[in-house]
Amino acid sequence: MTQSSGSSSGSKKKVSPLPRPSRRLLCLGIEGSANKLGVGIISHSPPDFPSSDSGGTAKPTATIVTVLSNVRHTYITPPGEGFLPSDTARHHREWVIRVIEEAVRKAGVRMGDLDCIAFTKGPGMGTPLQVGALVARTLSLLHNIPLVGVNHCVGHIEMGRQITSSHNPIVLYVSGGNTQVIAYSQQRYRIFGETLDIAVGNCLDRFARVIGLRNDPSPGYNIEVEAKKGKRLVQLPYGTKGMDVSLAGILHAVETYTKDKRYRSWDQLDLDRDGAEDVITPHDLCYSLQETAFAMLVEITERAMAHVGAKDVLIVGGVGCNLRLQQMMGIMASERGGRVFATDESFCIDNGIMIAQAGLLSFRMGQTTPLIKTGVTQRYRTDAVHVSWRA
Amino acid sequence: MSTAALDPNDAGPSSSVYQTISRGLIEQGTLIKQGAEAKVYSLASLLPKPAVYYPPSSSSSSVSSSSTTATTANSTDAGVILKYRFPKKYRHPTLDSTLTASRLTFEARALARASKAGVVVPKVIWVDEKGGVLGLERVEGWSVREVLGGGAEGEVEIEDDEAEEELPVDVDVSEGKRRSVGEDNEGMKALRELGVTQEHLMRSIGTALARLHITTIIHGDLTTSNMMVRLTPGETEPFEIVMIDFGLSSTAQFPEHYAVDLYVLERAFASTHPQSEGLYAGVLEAYAKGLGEKRWKPIETKLKDVRRRGRKRDMTG
Secondary structure (H helix, E strand, O other), X not given: OOOOOOOOOOOOOOOOOOOOOOOOEEEEEEEOOOOEEEEEEEEEXXXXXXXXXXXXXXXXXXXXXXXXXXXXXXXXXXXXXXXXHHHHHHHHHHHHHHHHHHHXXXXXXOHHHOOEEEEEEXXXXXXXXXXXXXXXXXXXXXXXXXXXXXXXXXXXXXXXXXXXXXXXXXXXXXXXXXEEEXXXXXXXXXXXXXXXXXOHHHHHHHHHHHOOOOOOOOHHHHHHHHHOOOOOOOOOOOOEEOOEEOOHHHHHHHHHHOOOOOEOOHHHOOOOOOOOOOOEOHHHHHHHHHHHHHHHHHHHHXXXXXXXXXXXXXXXXHHHHOHHHHHHHHHHHHHOXXXXXXXXXXXXXXXXXXXXXXXXXXXXXXXXXOHHHOOOOOOOOHHHOOOOOOO | OHHHHOOOOOOOOOHHHHHHHHHHHHHHOEEEEEOOOXXXXXXXXXXXXXXXXXXXXXXXXXXXXXXXXXXXOOOOOOOEEEEEOOOOOOOOHHHHHHHHHHHHHXXXXXXHHHHHOOOOOOOEEEEEOOOOEEEEEOOOOEEHHHHHOOHHHHHHHOOOOOEOEOOOOOOOOOOOOOOOOOOOOHHHHHHHHOOOOHHXXXXXXXXXXXXXXXXXXXXXXXXXXXXXXXXXXXXXXXXXXXXXXXXXXXXXXXXXXXXXXXXXXXXXXXXXXXXXXXXXXXXXXXXXXXXXXXXXXHHHHHHHHHHHHHHHOOOOO
């Protein structure tokens, strides 16, 4: 039990360095790196801890992980607009107290019960990040609770691993700001492939803006809905470069189609419903964009799987709740005899609980962030984090 | 006309004839690996078993040949690899068939061009772009990743921390499960016996890459898995680097393209061989030397750009 790591001997099975909790540990996580403000409380309990609702599937020997609360409030902008850092930060400032109170109330704990407070250190938008960090510091000082700074991407991965119990998958992390294919190796989440320009979520969001889709509940979701009505696959550039992808070209190309003579915008759709033979509808463009961009993502994931010889895929990040992407990934994985793990929107989309989960893992390894180092950073590579809690 | 179809010089057999043959070849082959985009089969020789393609009803001359070729085959064939790009069901069928055909054609063309320009690549033996089958010379040797003991593969394959927590017992739970990484792989051992160091290997990779890029061919998927080390007994150099898998190759127009190609390899090194990241500098050095100052300078500038761009992307989430 005290053995730290099996890395010294190649033939030994690696043993997790994570010490078992001696009592129930509670962590509150605050996430606000983009337009979602999320707060969640998670508990890690020893196997024999008398818990009213145990983690369910957990084996008796494993630590019981329970999500006590997971509250989120999203800053939604009008159609055709993105979210600006200062406005997003204002939204977070307005809502953060209410969201925290709600999370604590739902969890049925008191602030003083918390063992640590985790917050997103980066990557993300600077000003919204600062709101989360500021609140975390304040709570920490008020209640004398240690702080843990968490890498947003690692939060996604750790929550995904926990929820799906996939222990060592290839991770496809797709969101508004990130598009990465990640595999774990030697205490780092190593990036095998990523976008060379814009993130896939960014690509979808921006296209939603071009064709005037609403941002409620999210532009990506609305694209997914409209794509279901698409029939025609227009040709778009297919930019895989090894295990990397390029998405800027595809965005530009699909935007160009909206200036095509054959294009019919929403209000023109009904006009030639019957006689129309050669038209391109917004539905077709959503469909083509999804089909092409997701095919690229699935392909680079498959490349990474083949490259490292892994079987399972975990999809995390906001775009990860797109069912078409999950379906395509599922087909690919089944062809390779593997499995796909994806989570629903409560864990896929940015949330506080994932920050709490990753934060509590570091906390159990004895890692806390001293107050002076609780600054946030807009750029924080996934592979910059030392994943001490894995063998 | 089944006899005509076997003649590669024949001008116009319909694609279906090709596909029938391709299918026959695949059936004879043994599946050795399912790569990212293709299933790879190994075959002793390309010449198909005549019984399949020379029906007894055909002319008497071919019947007589069928009885002999069955065993003799083609003795110069060292072995054939068949790359079958099977239809990807996750992709839209139109998108998929366009991609498959264009990649296969490009791969065959790039291989032919590279080989003409003196780059060591496998010979192209069979092309059936509609059926998605490409026949290549089999390269005997090891991939560079095997030689370097590709760290990441071993890591990912083991089933570590089964239940995320350690079990109370910490004895050797499994001996065989973990593939030993590094030190004692066959390829490195063979190279070391010939007095080849890792640095030497890196230099050869750089030189081979330079030779490829001089032909304006961009590989598009440079990883350590896509370079083979083949021993060349009797030559001045004890081994050669054989570039394989040109499925994503293209022709370069700007220094940017070369730079991206290099960057892809750089990343592959960093992620697959974290312990030998420093070695990559040796690759670049030999590459620069192989290209010559004049060609290298613009690529070097671009490479710095590309590196920065890749990193910049880690911003919002």
